[in-house]
Amino acid sequence: MVFQLIDQESFAWKTNIIKDLFDLEYAKAILSIHLPTTSRPNKLIWLQNPNGKFSIKSAYQLTTQILPPPPSQAKSVRKNFGSSGCQRKSKCLFGGLALTPYQKKDNLLKRININDPSCLLCGFEVETCCHLFFGCPVAKAIWHSSCWGFKADEQLIFACMDIIKLILDPSKALCPSEDQWLIPLNMALVLDEIWHLRNQVSFQEGQVDIPNSIKQINFKFHEFSTLLESEKPSFTTPVVFRWEPPPPGWIKLNVDAAVAESSSALAVVARDDKEIVSKAWSKTHHPCPPIVVEANAILWVAQLAIQERWSHIIIEVDAKRCFDPLSSKDVIPDWYIANSVYSILNLKVGFVQCCFRWVKRESNSTAHETAKLSLASRESFCFNKDNLPRVVHSAYLGDCLKPHPSFVA
Known part of the structure; x- marks a missing residue:
């Protein structure tokens, strides 16, 4: 049993x-x-x-074994096009290219009988995604005249994701170096115009008008590039985040975990308002998924704080999926950390005040190095300010020496 x-x-x-x-x-x-x-x-x-x-969606994916694209590719597409200045309809087009098997008439041909599967713009070949945007003579002419002499027939395009990769990481164009960042915008507008022209011919009985398409692309490019000029990427030094001391009388506890294939480790670093390390703990743990180990680490720090009889504590974590349900009653925790989250919230009532704070990894470096040390040595430790290991002490000094940033709530 x-x-x-x-x-x-x-x-x-x-x-x-x-x-x-x-x-x-x-x-x-x-x-x-x-x-x-x-x-x-x-x-x-x-x-x-x-x-x-x-959910119906997850059940459908399970029964049909339809898997999404690799997370790194999907996230990259959402991040780059989500923050771009392209029109919303362009973003929808690119999302379709990146996240679905986005074929045109050849895809319809597999499902229903259609009279003519040939390309609507040239009529020479079957209309596939790759042909429509790069192989079609009409598309080639539009590309050549609208995108710094870009030659569509020299590109190795075999699948929809190749199109997305080309736009995310285009080759250098014959334009000033300070204008290179505008190349993805120009390419996106060309793709959008080709798609728009194709739909005009298909649904509105329009005619192929290459000069007019080029004119539309140039107009939109000028409009969008002018709007984006104020947001032109800068190459200034990124902001460095720093650990911040708690208010007087409080103890701040930074928590982190390290995970390997056969084991994991938890770490807690306690500091007061004078930035002095009161204690630092680490212990080995059985192997778990990273998010589960992070949740266990937060539970452990709450237990340690009760043992030390600290009444006012701030628990800092860099695991957003753990932090959100701890800081808001409206957020439901993932099922595999739910028990840990509810146990932590039960322990919270044992303090006069207990706050949770999410920080970036740069502000949690001392706890991170402590967890890595425990994982590498497969040992559990308890340190104070006088016997910190060299790597932990270096991270601690780095925290103290970095300039203060603005407070992040």
Whole structure:
């Protein structure tokens, strides 16, 4: 029975028994489950969603085995085009290119019978995404006349994602170096005009008018580049974030975790308003997903603060998915850290004041280095200001020597 795997005195998993009974994968999964400090009602969890709730979309993806593109590519597309100055309809076009199998008549041909699958602009070949935007003679002419002598037939375009990659990372054009940042905008407008021209011919019985298309592209480019000029990328030194001391009488606890394939480590660094390290703890931990380890680290720091009898504490973390449900009742935690989050909130009432604060990794470097040290040595430690290891001491001095930034709430 499950209760036989739990130590009823310490209310913790019997690690040795679990490792004996289960293979490595199952043992890791069981030990990753945090046992709540107070009983909670049973509930059903839908594993395909981080929030544990069922959705039609996740069920459809599960049953049809349709997977999204790699996260790095999807995030890159959203980040670059989401912040660009292109028209909203252009962003929708690029989103379709990046996130779906965006074929035209050849895709329709697989699903329904259509009389003529040829390209609407030239009529020479089957209309695919790659042909429409780069292989079609009409598209080539528009590209050549509108984008610094860009030659579409010299590009290696085999899939929709190749188009997105080309725009995100275009080759250097024959234009002044200070204008290179405008190349993606120009290319985006060319793609948008080709798509617009294709739809005019298809749905409005329009005619192919290359000079007019070039005129439209130049007009839009001038309009958008003028608007974006004030937001032209600058190459100034980025802002450096610094650890900030708490108010007098408070203790600030920075928390972090480090994860490897076979183990993980938790770390906590406590400092007062004079920036002096009161204590620094680290301990090894069984392997878990990074977000679960971060949640366990925050729970541990709350337990340590109670042991030290600190009444006013600030807990700083760089894990946004842990911070959000701790700082707002309206945010539902991901199902796999829910028990940890609720346990932390239960412990919060034991303090006179307890605040949670999210910081960037640069402001959490001392805790980060402490966690890495524990992970590398596979040892648990407790330090004070007089015996900090060299790497932790260097990170601590770096915190103290950096200039103060403005406060980030």
